[in-house]
Amino acid sequence: xxxxxxxxxxxxxxxxxxxxxxxxxxxxxxxxxxxxxxxxxxxxxxxxxxxxxxxxxxxxxxxxxxxxxxxxxxxxxxxxxxxxxxxxxxxxxxxx
Amino acid sequence: xxxxxxxxxxxxxxxxxxxxxxxxxxxxxxxxxxxxxxxxxxxxxxxxxxxxxxxxxxxxxxxxxxxxxxxxxxxxxxxxxxxxxxxxxxxxxxxxxxxxxxxxxxxxxxxxxxxxxxxxxxxxxxxxxxxxxxxxxxxxxxxxxxxxxxxxxxxxxxxxxxxxxxxxxxxxxxxxxxxxxxxxxxxxxxxxxxxxxxxxxxxxxxxxxxxxxxxxxxxxxxxxxxxxxxxxxxxxxxxxxxxxxxxxxxxxxxxxxxxxxxxxxxxxxxxxxxxxxxxxxxxxxxxxxxxxxxxxxxxxxxxxxxxxxxxxxxxxxxxxxxxxxxxxxxxxxxxxxxxxxxxxxxxxxxxxxxxxxxxxxxxxxxxxxxxxxxxxxxxxxxxxxxxxxxxxxxxxxxxxxxx
Amino acid sequence: xxxxxxxxxxxxxxxxxxxxxxxxxxxxxxxxxxxxxxxxxxxxxxxxxxxxxxxxxxxxxxxxxxxxxxxxxxxxxxxxxxxxxxxxxxxxxxxxxxxxxxxxxxxxxxxxxxxxxxxxxxxxxxxxxxxxxxxxxxxxxxxxxxxxxxxxxxxxxxxxxxxxxx
Numbered sequence: 181x182x183x184x185x186x187x188x189x190x191x192x193x194x195x196x197x198x199x200x201x202x203x204x205x206x207x208x209x210x211x212x213x214x215x216x217x218x219x220x221x222x223x224x225x226x227x228x229x230x231x232x233x234x235x236x237x238x239x240x241x242x243x244x245x246x247x248x249x250x251x252x253x254x255x256x257x258x259x260x261x262x263x264x265x266x267x268x269x270x271x272x273x274x275x276x
Numbered sequence: 277x278x279x280x281x282x283x284x285x286x287x288x289x290x291x292x293x294x295x296x297x298x299x300x301x302x303x304x305x306x307x308x309x310x311x312x313x314x315x316x317x318x319x320x321x322x323x324x325x326x327x328x329x330x331x332x333x334x335x336x337x338x339x340x341x342x343x344x345x346x347x348x349x350x351x352x353x354x355x356x357x358x359x360x361x362x363x364x365x366x367x368x369x370x371x372x373x374x375x376x377x378x379x380x381x382x383x384x385x386x387x388x389x390x391x392x393x394x395x396x397x398x399x400x401x402x403x404x405x406x407x408x409x410x411x412x413x414x415x416x417x418x419x420x421x422x423x424x425x426x427x428x429x430x431x432x433x434x435x436x437x438x439x440x441x442x443x444x445x446x447x448x449x450x451x452x453x454x455x456x457x458x459x460x461x462x463x464x465x466x467x468x469x470x471x472x473x474x475x476x477x478x479x480x481x482x483x484x485x486x487x488x489x490x491x492x493x494x495x496x497x498x499x500x501x502x503x504x505x506x507x508x509x510x511x512x513x514x515x516x517x518x519x520x521x522x523x524x525x526x527x528x529x530x531x532x533x534x535x536x537x538x539x540x541x542x543x544x545x546x547x548x549x550x551x552x553x554x555x556x557x558x559x560x561x562x563x564x565x566x567x568x569x570x571x572x573x574x575x576x577x578x579x580x581x582x583x584x585x586x587x588x589x590x591x592x593x594x595x596x597x598x599x600x601x602x603x604x605x606x607x608x609x610x611x612x613x614x615x616x617x618x619x620x621x622x623x624x625x626x627x628x629x630x631x632x633x634x635x636x637x638x639x640x641x642x643x644x645x646x647x648x649x650x651x652x653x654x655x656x657x658x659x660x661x662x663x664x665x666x667x668x669x670x671x672x673x674x675x676x677x678x679x
Numbered sequence: 680x681x682x683x684x685x686x687x688x689x690x691x692x693x694x695x696x697x698x699x700x701x702x703x704x705x706x707x708x709x710x711x712x713x714x715x716x717x718x719x720x721x722x723x724x725x726x727x728x729x730x731x732x733x734x735x736x737x738x739x740x741x742x743x744x745x746x747x748x749x750x751x752x753x754x755x756x757x758x759x760x761x762x763x764x765x766x767x768x769x770x771x772x773x774x775x776x777x778x779x780x781x782x783x784x785x786x787x788x789x790x791x792x793x794x795x796x797x798x799x800x801x802x803x804x805x806x807x808x809x810x811x812x813x814x815x816x817x818x819x820x821x822x823x824x825x826x827x828x829x830x831x832x833x834x835x836x837x838x839x840x841x842x843x844x845x
């Protein structure tokens with residue numbers, strides 16, 4: 181059988197890769213996808229312990245992530261339309 | 277050798293089943309295209325393919341040769357990864373969804389490994405099927421994006437928006453069946469329908485008629501067939517998302533669509549029409565010979581029709597196939613053991629064939645929806661009706677218990 | 680080296696490959712495809728643990744709805760390649776080894792604590808959907824209703840944000 185800490189190590193690695201992607205990429209949508217990667221890594225950590233409580237919590241995390249994706253992508257569309265660029269370094273002033 | 281087989285039987289038996297199913301499904305796909313062209317032609321008062329083999333039976337072979345030998349151009353400016361991935365993804369997902377469908381009730385033991393008449397027997401086979409359907413959107417949307425063509429992009433976006441809208445209605449209309457069966461596995465759903473042994477009356481069709489209508493409509497929309505085929509219609513959008521695909525890649529989209537149609541028909545029969553159960557009650561044992569009788573009658577008709585056919589090849593082939601079917605029917609009469617095994621798959625395949633015929637019949641008869649009519653139908657009519665069916669079923673089960 | 684371990688390493692390699700590909704891709708659409716690969720690999724890992732319902736929900740909701748939303752937005756905004764703005768070399772040469780060192784430290788700490796963790800499901804035991812639904816609708820009924828409210832708020836927010844300025 182696969183020991184639990186193997187799953188936790190994989191979850192830590194994926195979380196770290198998500199942080200690297202979030203810090204080093206400049207496209208808003210790619211950064212948002214890095215957030216989803218981090219959420220998935222945390223889901224794996226929840227399920228790894230094998231108890232049904234963790235799995236129920238994963239369902240809640242999935243729902244929250246879906247709601248956040250919907251609203252966040254709406255905001256991204258509005259921002260991209262107003263500033264005509266998807267580069268997050270261009271979104272540095274309140275003035276358009 | 278025998279020891280090797282017994283030790284690795286858990287790998288070898290599924291591989292054999294996969295090989296058999298692949299071969300059967302790809303052949304049936306090709307002949308569903310033949311059936312579609314013949315049926316639509318007869319609805320439109322013409323004959324359809326007639327020349328290529330007797331009754332046009334070798335037309336799919338000719339089409340296959342054409343697809344293999346035709347030039348496969350790749351337009352400039354396409355996104356190479358997505359362009360190659362889209363048809364491959366469509367066909368792979370369509371063929372994978374056939375792995376969880378049970379074709380018959382029996383389990384047989386081969387080299388010490390016990391298995392059923394399906395490739396994979398999961399506890400959650402219905403959910404796995406929905407998961408694969410949900411991923412099927414990507415084939416369409418990537419095909420639309422990858423072709424450097426605004427009509428393809430529009431067609432791809434429309435088609436994928438349609439597919440994700442009707443997915444919700446598809447999944448919700450099935451929940452009534454799940455409440456009755458208490459089990460996510462397709463085998464469990466069919467067995468629950470067969471428990472009372474009353475044949476036709478115990479199928480899920482009668483308690484769940486609203487669910488069936490919603491499911492069938494949503495399934496037609498999911499597979500992009502008429503009347504929901506605006507995104508790929510030839511007259512509106514120059515073939516939509518697969519405009520820029522030629523020969524082999526187009527054949528993959530084509531095969532993917534027909535395989536999706538077959539999967540949707542299989543799901544309809546399993547969920548609402550009793551799967552492999554015969555419509556006659558289990559106590560009428562004389563109906564076990566019905567497959568054999570039908571085979572013999574079909575063989576006799578083929579011999580009668582083939583003897584007076586125009587071409588020599590038809591005069592040889594058709595009666596030959598007829599004699600083979602006669603022999604098969606006779607064998608079923610003579611060996612009751614094989615007859616027992618044949619019952620389940622025979623009823624299952626006949627019901628799937630009826631559903632495929634209804635799909636093709638709708639294609640020949642109905643006009644197509646406009647895009648805004650399609651979307652408002654999906655969200656404003658089908659989804660509330662599915663939810664109402666769910667609430668009604670749950671209330672009835674809570675008050676009166678399961679039938 | 681039993682079969683479960685081999686499958687675990689295979690799926691873990693696919694997941695890490697997808698995550699690295701998300702970092703290295705220039706076009707957002709290819710990054711979205713890499714993230715879909717990660718999610719399907721994670722669904723396979725959930726199946727290996729025995730959480731079959733969560734695996735199916737992961738593919739249906741994450742892979743079939745959330746990522747489709749991402750792909751739609753990328754196509755709508757016609758997101759092309761990333762621009763080359765000034766990328767500080769210090770961040771590259773100092774940051775990536777530091778991130779790897781941090782991950783390595785966490786991984787080493789986790790590997791050393793193998794004795795004290797509860798083990799995953801024993802061989803072949805699947806968590807039935809019935810168990811999950813009993814938990815979800817009895818013990819966790821209040822968070823469940825709150826999430827339905829959350830989804831309603833998200834739908835209203837998305838509708839308001841998508842309106843055109845008339």
